[in-house]
Amino acid sequence: MPEQLFQFLVTGVTVGSLYALVGLGFALIYNASDVVNFAQGEFVMLGAMTAISLVAAGWPLVLAAAVATLLTLLVGLLLERFAIEPAWGASVVATIIITIGAAIFLRGVALLLWGKDFHALPPFSGDTPIHWGSATLLPQSLWVLGGAVLLVTWVHLFLNHTLMGKALLACSFNRAAAQLVGINVKVMLRLAYGLSAGLGAIAGILIAPITFSSYEAGVMLGLKGFSAAIIGGIGNPMGAVAGGLLLGVLEALGAGFISSGYKDAIAFLFVLMVLFFEPTGLFGHKVAERV
Amino acid sequence: MRLVGFYIFAAIAALLPVLFPNNYFVTVVGASAGLHVILAVGLNLLIGYTGQISLGHAAFFGMGAYASAIMTTRFGWPGWLAMVAGLLVAGSIAWLFARPILRLRGHYLAMATLGFGIIIHVIMVQAMQWTGGPDGLAGIPPLNLLGWTIEGDEQWYGVIAAAMLLTIWLSLNIVDSRMGRALRAVRGSEFAAQMMGIDTASAKTQVFVISALFAAFAGSLFAHQQAFVSPDSFNLMISVELVTMVVLGGMASTFGAACGAIALTLLHQGLVVFEDYEMLIHGALLMAVMIFMPQGLFVGLSQVARRVWTHFRGRSTQCAESIGK
Amino acid sequence: MKNIRWRTILAASLLLMGSHLASAADPIKVGAFLTVTGPASFLGDPELKTLQMVIEDLNAKGGLLSRKVQLIHYDTGGNAKEAVNFVKRLIKSDAVDIIVGGTTTGDTMAVIPDVEKEGIPFISLAGAVDIVEPVKKWVFKTPHTDRMAAAKIYEDLRKRGLTKVALITGDGGFDKSGREQLLKLAPQYSMVIVADESYGNKDTDMTTQLTKIRGSEAQAIINFGFGQAPAIVTRNIKQLGVTLPLYQSHGVASKAFIDLAGQAAEGVRLPAAALVIAEQLPDADPQKPVLLAYKKNYEAKHGPVSTFGGHAYDGIMIAIEAIQRAGSVDRARVRDEIEKTQGFIGTAGVFNITPEDHMGLALDAFRMVEVRNGGWTIVE
Numbered sequence: 001m002p003e004q005l006f007q008f009l010v011t012g013v014t015v016g017s018l019y020a021l022v023g024l025g026f027a028l029i030y031n032a033s034d035v036v037n038f039a040q041g042e043f044v045m046l047g048a049m050t051a052i053s054l055v056a057a058g059w060p061l062v063l064a065a066a067v068a069t070l071l072t073l074l075v076g077l078l079l080e081r082f083a084i085e086p087a088w089g090a091s092v093v094a095t096i097i098i099t100i101g102a103a104i105f106l107r108g109v110a111l112l113l114w115g116k117d118f119h120a121l122p123p124f125s126g127d128t129p130i131h132w133g134s135a136t137l138l139p140q141s142l143w144v145l146g147g148a149v150l151l152v153t154w155v156h157l158f159l160n161h162t163l164m165g166k167a168l169l170a171c172s173f174n175r176a177a178a179q180l181v182g183i184n185v186k187v188m189l190r191l192a193y194g195l196s197a198g199l200g201a202i203a204g205i206l207i208a209p210i211t212f213s214s215y216e217a218g219v220m221l222g223l224k225g226f227s228a229a230i231i232g233g234i235g236n237p238m239g240a241v242a243g244g245l246l247l248g249v250l251e252a253l254g255a256g257f258i259s260s261g262y263k264d265a266i267a268f269l270f271v272l273m274v275l276f277f278e279p280t281g282l283f284g285h286k287v288a289e290r291v
Numbered sequence: 292m293r294l295v296g297f298y299i300f301a302a303i304a305a306l307l308p309v310l311f312p313n314n315y316f317v318t319v320v321g322a323s324a325g326l327h328v329i330l331a332v333g334l335n336l337l338i339g340y341t342g343q344i345s346l347g348h349a350a351f352f353g354m355g356a357y358a359s360a361i362m363t364t365r366f367g368w369p370g371w372l373a374m375v376a377g378l379l380v381a382g383s384i385a386w387l388f389a390r391p392i393l394r395l396r397g398h399y400l401a402m403a404t405l406g407f408g409i410i411i412h413v414i415m416v417q418a419m420q421w422t423g424g425p426d427g428l429a430g431i432p433p434l435n436l437l438g439w440t441i442e443g444d445e446q447w448y449g450v451i452a453a454a455m456l457l458t459i460w461l462s463l464n465i466v467d468s469r470m471g472r473a474l475r476a477v478r479g480s481e482f483a484a485q486m487m488g489i490d491t492a493s494a495k496t497q498v499f500v501i502s503a504l505f506a507a508f509a510g511s512l513f514a515h516q517q518a519f520v521s522p523d524s525f526n527l528m529i530s531v532e533l534v535t536m537v538v539l540g541g542m543a544s545t546f547g548a549a550c551g552a553i554a555l556t557l558l559h560q561g562l563v564v565f566e567d568y569e570m571l572i573h574g575a576l577l578m579a580v581m582i583f584m585p586q587g588l589f590v591g592l593s594q595v596a597r598r599v600w601t602h603f604r605g606r607s608t609q610c611a612e613s614i615g616k
Numbered sequence: 617m618k619n620i621r622w623r624t625i626l627a628a629s630l631l632l633m634g635s636h637l638a639s640a641a642d643p644i645k646v647g648a649f650l651t652v653t654g655p656a657s658f659l660g661d662p663e664l665k666t667l668q669m670v671i672e673d674l675n676a677k678g679g680l681l682s683r684k685v686q687l688i689h690y691d692t693g694g695n696a697k698e699a700v701n702f703v704k705r706l707i708k709s710d711a712v713d714i715i716v717g718g719t720t721t722g723d724t725m726a727v728i729p730d731v732e733k734e735g736i737p738f739i740s741l742a743g744a745v746d747i748v749e750p751v752k753k754w755v756f757k758t759p760h761t762d763r764m765a766a767a768k769i770y771e772d773l774r775k776r777g778l779t780k781v782a783l784i785t786g787d788g789g790f791d792k793s794g795r796e797q798l799l800k801l802a803p804q805y806s807m808v809i810v811a812d813e814s815y816g817n818k819d820t821d822m823t824t825q826l827t828k829i830r831g832s833e834a835q836a837i838i839n840f841g842f843g844q845a846p847a848i849v850t851r852n853i854k855q856l857g858v859t860l861p862l863y864q865s866h867g868v869a870s871k872a873f874i875d876l877a878g879q880a881a882e883g884v885r886l887p888a889a890a891l892v893i894a895e896q897l898p899d900a901d902p903q904k905p906v907l908l909a910y911k912k913n914y915e916a917k918h919g920p921v922s923t924f925g926g927h928a929y930d931g932i933m934i935a936i937e938a939i940q941r942a943g944s945v946d947r948a949r950v951r952d953e954i955e956k957t958q959g960f961i962g963t964a965g966v967f968n969i970t971p972e973d974h975m976g977l978a979l980d981a982f983r984m985v986e987v988r989n990g991g992w993t994i995v996e
Contacts, residue, residue: 004827004828004831007823007824007856008824008827011821011823014821015820018820036398036401083582087582087585090585091585092397093338094538094581094585094586097535097538097539098578098581098582100531100535100577101573101574101576101577101581102574102578104570104574104577105571105573105575105577107574108570108571108574111567111570111653112568112571116652116658116661117872118658118843118844118847118876120875120876120878127855127878129854129855129857136823136855136856136857137855207820210821211821212844212847212848219818223405226402226405227406230398230399234399252824255815255824255825256827256828260813260815260828262413262414263816264409264816265409265413265414265417268406268407268409269406271403272403272407272410275395275403276391276403279394279395279396279399280396280399281399313708315704316709319701319704319705319708320701416787419792419796424789425722425787425788426696426722426725426744426789427696427722427725429725429728429729430729444708517697517726518729519696519725519726519729521696521697521726523695523697523722524696524697563690563691566652566691567652567653
């Protein structure tokens with residue numbers, strides 16, 4: 001039994017780091033704009049699919065990954081410029097619906113570009129499983145974990161130790177005040193979308209060798225990423241990461257020890273419990289409502 | 292003003308099958324639109340008037356549908372009794388969950404309702420002995436109301452249209468009632484409402500239960516109309532679509548929600564001819580409408596209508612002036 | 617006066633002839649509702665392409681009963697509620713003469729009440745045995761049933777002397793009904809189910825479930841599903857170092873599965889229609905010419921064949937031949953002719969439809985195949 005537990009944990013952390021990366025993207029955009037970007041999952045999918053196409057056309061992996069990330073980043077910027085910005089001043093709910101429309105739109109484009117098949121990227125360093133104690137994991141999982149750590153560290157440093165990053169955070173704390181001190185909020189918003197899109201793309205490329213990709217791949221990942229961001233307290237990027245890992249481990253433990261059929265229900269039950277006892281997420285700011 | 296809208300709705304609903312007899316689009320699509328209106332109007336009471344987002348509303352729709360399906364097929368209950376059972380189940384669960392869920396705010400509330408919806412959906416898929424699993428339950432017997440068995444698309448159109456008008460009427464009454472004013476106060480500022488002595492938690496719970504009841508009612512009708520239910524009709528995507536209908540049509544407006552429901556139902560039927568392009572067009576349209584009419588179709592279109600009307604009225608006034616000179 | 621009357625009569629008879637010609641030129645309408653997008657798009661897409669291809673070729677050769685054939689199709693996206701609406705639309709609004717479609721069991725079962733009520737022949741492309749058992753007057757199907765798949769797998773296990781089986785299935789209709797058949801048939805073949813794990817079809821990692829299976833007494837693993845999940849299961853099994861024989865279902869009898877699962881697919885066995893090993897059949901096999909012709913035709917336009925496209929081929933061909941024999945599109949006559957289909961050589965096997973058996977395939981229509989060197993080989 002304990003050997004099984006170890007494998008469950010390894011699996012949970014692997015899957016969880018996937019969710020963490022996607023959740024990070026949600027947190028960033030929310031930070032800058034109070035909007036949950038429902039197209040985040042599609043950014044992940046676009047990055048993966050673009051990289052797959054480039055690699056299949058013969059490009060070397062690193063170049064394909066870089067170009068795919070840049071292209072997706074561009075999509076994120078375009079989305080902000082042409083869908084979000086024109087609706088400046090609209091309610092949060094209306095903006096969320098716009099992102100839902102954008103998600104559907106991007107999925108439709110992907111359907112036309114890449115059809116309905118599943119595609120895979122070749123693993124970065126082979127697929128001989130690595131044995132660690134009684135558990136095994138794929139080398140690609142290490143890439144995912146490593147990538148997640150790197151990206152999260154980079155985001156943390158960016159947000160807290162660079163001027164631009166701090167400006168981005170300032171927008172989330174108080175937009176009016178940020179504008180008063182000379183921060184161009186519109187530019188910050190564009191930056192947030194671009195950054196989230198780029199992050200999502202990298203996440204997609206890292207996980208494509210394990211999970212395959214298709215035009216619909218963004219839906220489930222978006223959902224899990226959103227859940228991760230919420231558990232951790234939306235607006236807290238590190239919280240999103242912790243939330244993702246927690247969600248992954250819970251799913252694995254629920255499937256392993258209780259019932260694999262009901263594992264999603266178990267995971268979400270846990271999410272509900274967290275929210276009932278910590279209404280702003282595990283690590284969220286306590287929100288003080290102004291009268 | 293509101294009653295006028297209601298009468299217009301009733302008139303259109305009554306006239307359509309007369310103007311277009313034996314028409315698939317009127318009876319089947321109309322029935323589908325009618326059910327969506329019931330769902331959207333109920334959800335609008337929650338979202339529009341209390342600002343609480345629910346991304347799990349399809350779960351209540353499903354509870355009504357499965358209650359009717361299971362009770363009539365597996366236990367031989369009469370349809371109306373199964374519908375009552377569905378209403379009770381949905382209402383009780385809504386009541387139980389309302390307090391803890393409604394303490395949450397904004398995205399956390401959305402997540403909680405989303406999680407709730409997913410849990411119910413997983414049960415629908417996994418509890419195969421009861422629910423028939425992913426392929427659902429077929430062969431649901433027809434609904435029998437006071438001796439009259441509802442059979443055929445035309446009769447169902449009539450029943451659903453009547454149900455739709457009933458729910459619109461109920462919603463309009465709730466909005467204008469004491470509870471409605473309390474709800475609007477909550478939406479304006481919950482804190483201020485509490486200061487005025489409104490029991491906001493109770494008001495929010497009541498509206499949550501009412502919107503769940505509307506959804507379960509629609510679910511029972513749906514189960515008998517289709518003679519078949521499956522989990523695919525009650526998943527997250529459906530919940531999101533319902534929210535889209537309410538926001539698209541215009542929140543805090545019963546007619547807005549109804550318009551949004553009808554618009555999205557028709558859009559879907561109209562877009563199928565585009566096959567693989569459907570998704571792209573659907574997404575683009577959604578974005579366009581929300582960008583250019585962020586207050587919803589109903590408000591947006593009525594603004595356009597008003598502008599056109601004043602333009603023409605202005606022109607004729609000018610004409611009259613120039614003639615009068 | 618006389619002139620006018622003659623001219624009137626001439627004009628009237630010309631008009632009558634013209635309208636008769638017009639009705640003779642009215643196309644025969646075949647209705648189809650398929651899951652072209654959504655989780656089962658992998659099945660619905662080749663089905664649509666096949667239907668279009670066959671009908672195009674037929675029209676190029678002069679049509680059916682001297683009339684053109686028109687395909688009217690809708691995409692249900694895997695949502696059974698859409699299936700019901702589209703079938704109503706096909707029957708009432710589009711006035712089709714026959715329906716070939718219903719990619720998934722869910723879609724098919726949902727429309728059966730309407731089809732039976734309206735009395736229109738319906739050839740389903742879905743798998744579950746429930747579709748034709750009990751027999752419904754107007755409903756037929758062309759794919760092998762899930763029960764046949766389970767039986768074929770158990771037969772092979774018995775030959776290898778294995779009796780303890782672990783099941784791992786997804787949350788789709790195909791998965792669940794396959795699992796049900798596997799559970800039902802187990803006692804008949806003296807099989808013992810020692811583990812019964814489940815996953816979500818969109819999941820990306822099944823190592824948890826497989827770890828539990830590894831810890832059980834299983835001597836073989838059966839994974840029943842389609843899409844990307846079985847490929848992930850196959851890879852995970854390799855990753856965990858589990859060496860038990862793995863059986864898949866006919867849901868993944870395609871090149872795409874081998875491509876996705878990669879090296880891990882070697883040694884995987886599954887029951888499949890002969891289409892996937894068409895070239896390896898002995899020349900005397902009656903199916904061979906039909907399979908090779910379909911394969912050549914399809915691959916020229918669309919890429920690798922799929923057995924699901926094959927089921928659509930069987931369905932539309934049976935429909936066409938029945939209409940031909942009936943000499944009209946009268947629904948009752950066509951239905952009777954479909955029921956009399958004997959010795960029809962299709963991609964899935966040889967069909968012998970009877971009033972008691974609205975599918976018409978015997979167990980040997982399924983071939984047990986194994987993945988070897990990145991391709992399919994017959995195992996018999």
